[in-house]
Amino acid sequence: MLPFSYHPDLELIADPTLLRVPELFFNAARLDRSIALATDDYLRLAVPRIAAITTAV
Secondary structure, three states: OOOOOOOOOOOOEEOHHHHHOOEEEEEOOOOOOEEEEEHHHHHHHHOOEEOOOOOOO
16 A cells, blocks of 8 residues: 555545654565655655544554
């Protein structure tokens, strides 16, 4: 699953628990590669709507 939306009709939603970590790691469209991105940079670039999509355990 891509961490960005490139289609204007596809809304990107991120769970607020993502804001608790300094870095996020994404699949780089290959099974043997990942990308690390600072959470602040991800929020600035992707501009997701922050909404709970998981339940707290």
